[in-house]
Amino acid sequence: MKFSITTDDANQRLDIFLTEHDVAATRSQIKKLIQDGVAVVNGKPAKVHQFLKVGDVVEIIKTTKQKIVTSVATGPTPKIIHEGKHYIVLSKPTGLLVHPTAKRESNTLLDWLTVHHPTIKRIGEDRQRGGIVHRLDRDVSGVMVVAKTQKMFTSLKTQFSNRTVEKHYTALVYGTVPQETGDIELPIGRNKEGQFVAHPRRQGFKFHATDRVAKTRYTVLEYVKDYTLLDVEIFTGRTHQIRVHLSAIGHPILGDQLYQPRKKIFIFLQRRIKVISLPRIFLHATTLAFDDLNGERQTYTAPVPPTLTTILNGFKR
Numbered sequence: 001m002k003f004s005i006t007t008d009d010a011n012q013r014l015d016i017f018l019t020e021h022d023v024a025a026t027r028s029q030i031k032k033l034i035q036d037g038v039a040v041v042n043g044k045p046a047k048v049h050q051f052l053k054v055g056d057v058v059e060i061i062k063t064t065k066q067k068i069v070t071s072v073a074t075g076p077t078p079k080i081i082h083e084g085k086h087y088i089v090l091s092k093p094t095g096l097l098v099h100p101t102a103k104r105e106s107n108t109l110l111d112w113l114t115v116h117h118p119t120i121k122r123i124g125e126d127r128q129r130g131g132i133v134h135r136l137d138r139d140v141s142g143v144m145v146v147a148k149t150q151k152m153f154t155s156l157k158t159q160f161s162n163r164t165v166e167k168h169y170t171a172l173v174y175g176t177v178p179q180e181t182g183d184i185e186l187p188i189g190r191n192k193e194g195q196f197v198a199h200p201r202r203q204g205f206k207f208h209a210t211d212r213v214a215k216t217r218y219t220v221l222e223y224v225k226d227y228t229l230l231d232v233e234i235f236t237g238r239t240h241q242i243r244v245h246l247s248a249i250g251h252p253i254l255g256d257q258l259y260q261p262r263k264k265i266f267i268f269l270q271r272r273i274k275v276i277s278l279p280r281i282f283l284h285a286t287t288l289a290f291d292d293l294n295g296e297r298q299t300y301t302a303p304v305p306p307t308l309t310t311i312l313n314g315f316k317r
Contacts, residue, residue, distance in 0.1 A: 002059045004056075014051075017052060041056050041059075076095045078109060088113075091144075091302035093141050120148060123147055134160055165288070166289035168285070169233075169286060172224070173227060174254065184215070184249060185214070188238045189210055214234075219232075231286075232246075247260075256281045279307065286303070
């Protein structure tokens, strides 16, 4: 694959140029391709931030898409639940980052989407996110929707903003949750260390001006020994919202390395509960409901993965 630089492309950075000219990769992957000598300028190795001049010849000396497929294939792979003209619904596995952060990670969900749907990187408002309008934490699995057209992206963004998208999760938490159902409406902000925390209100007002309003509703599904299996619905989309809220009310999620109890023994209502080490967090997005472009409500589900059901069944023995 070769490109001859014209006046329209001159003075543009090499990595940005390749991102915008049908090379099926994110900028983080293109950076690696340039560093590996796969993308060259005038037949010579190039620098990621090299600026192009009129007459330069940019060449991909290996099949970029095949290289990306090989790279993505080494990581967790999402499962397609439904695919239509305007959107794709999938089940994200645990361990898969949704999109690159400032660290420029590769092998993300966006990388996988770009390989299978190269045009998706042009959807939305940010090429580093493609048609992605919401996300799940890396270690959280479950159902997601990704827009394939700009019209659907705008519609989904509006629905998420208006909080009309229905999102349910399954979580296994420490302790016996006393109420069968309850709402958690603690604003979420950061502590001095920068970690997300839920702050109590002061006389009806937010604890800190920078705290963001958050609402989570839980319903008890089952009591399993010293733990409680919950259905969790979120009405806002704050970072780590479920994890922060459940930890704040004294019921952290099993396997949560960030918000789990600090000690080996968790004390709940004077009962000593051993903190369990799990291979992943016991949190899974089970249901997602939104309106399609015809205004019809669509609901999609992703069953709890075998890894978590095996853990749950083990506690029941």
